[in-house]
Amino acid sequence: MFNIFTLAFFAVFIGLGLAMIITRQKTPQPLQLVPPEDDSLIDPKEIRELTLEDLYVVGEKLCEENKLEIKDRVTVSENEVYWIAASTNEFFFGNYVLGFFKIDADHRFVSLPTIFEFKDFIKSVTSTKGFFFTTGYFTKDVHQPLEGAKIALYNRLKIITEYKRLKLPFKE
Numbered sequence: 001m002f003n004i005f006t007l008a009f010f011a012v013f014i015g016l017g018l019a020m021i022i023t024r025q026k027t028p029q030p031l032q033l034v035p036p037e038d039d040s041l042i043d044p045k046e047i048r049e050l051t052l053e054d055l056y057v058v059g060e061k062l063c064e065e066n067k068l069e070i071k072d073r074v075t076v077s078e079n080e081v082y083w084i085a086a087s088t089n090e091f092f093f094g095n096y097v098l099g100f101f102k103i104d105a106d107h108r109f110v111s112l113p114t115i116f117e118f119k120d121f122i123k124s125v126t127s128t129k130g131f132f133f134t135t136g137y138f139t140k141d142v143h144q145p146l147e148g149a150k151i152a153l154y155n156r157l158k159i160i161t162e163y164k165r166l167k168l169p170f171k172e
Contacts, residue, residue, distance in 0.1 A: 040155075119151065
């Protein structure tokens, strides 16, 4: 009555139907596959959310402190901006790139692909060094040793620490 081909046909048909049902359902929130860095566990919750302007203040002070002159500002998106700076210090000569990234509901943590995009931008402007500032935290995989441009990472906790170290006024 039933042969193996009929049975296989119905099994494939049921499998396709289930696949369509499963893939049409949205996840309730974006999946975070890589865990966030440990600094997010000791986040000072009493301090308000940071803005891009807060990151710019720290970036400008670090440029001033390290004798970097900002040459250009590139807006990648409303949440991501890059600055290209040249060193006026004869000992640390070269170009530097400062990246600023504001987290949002879709991107709660800065992940490795975002850092790779930043590294590609650094290479495109013939630089070998960079600073990456974020209003949130990075995923743990970002901290692994990577080839290419050297990047100093500044997360929310480190930005707040820099505000205190530089004695900058923090607007509540």
